[in-house]
Amino acid sequence: MMVKKVILPSRVADSLLEMARLAYPLEMLALLRGKKKGDGVYIEELLFAPLSEHGSSSVYFRFDLMPMDFTIVGLAHSHPSGIPKPSLEDLHNFIGRVMLILIPPFSGYRDIYAFNSDGENLRIVVEP
Ligand SMILES: [Zn+2]
Numbered sequence: 001m002m003v004k005k006v007i008l009p010s011r012v013a014d015s016l017l018e019m020a021r022l023a024y025p026l027e028m029l030a031l032l033r034g035k036k037k038g039d040g041v042y043i044e045e046l047l048f049a050p051l052s053e054h055g056s057s058s059v060y061f062r063f064d065l066m067p068m069d070f071t072i073v074g075l076a077h078s079h080p081s082g083i084p085k086p087s088l089e090d091l092h093n094f095i096g097r098v099m100l101i102l103i104p105p106f107s108g109y110r111d112i113y114a115f116n117s118d119g120e121n122l123r124i125v126v127e128p
Helices: 010-023 088-092
Strands: 005-009 029-037 040-048 072-078 098-102 112-115 121-127
Touching (some): 005 010, 005 112, 010 040, 010 072, 010 098, 010 112, 010 121, 040 072
Parallel strands (some): 005 040, 005 121
Antiparallel strands (some): 029 040, 098 112, 112 121
16 A cells, blocks of 8 residues: 555654754654554654764765664755755655654744655645
8 A cells, every 4th residue: 555644743753853853954863663554654752863964965874784673664854945845866865655854943843744765745634
């Protein structure tokens, strides 16, 4: 079944927004751990990526050092530039099923965008 939505518990969504605010004007990067649930992907928790190095224009990520972990369902990162779309590099480095992109001001759930590996927008459902 095609993934159509990303389900975020509010505590996870709040953590993502806070991490993005703290990292700004640099990018933040986190791995998403979760599971498929019907036509959605449910995000259970966030993990910091191994040896990620934050820069102002791109996120460097050692995919070769990532542990083999099938509960990793995707990546979240911020775009301080404010562009709510994955770059070509983002799509090239896509892992898992979904990608979350956060844009300034990182103040509400509408600042979080979700995409599949084709770069198509997915719905985000925030659960209490
Ligand atoms: Zn990006």
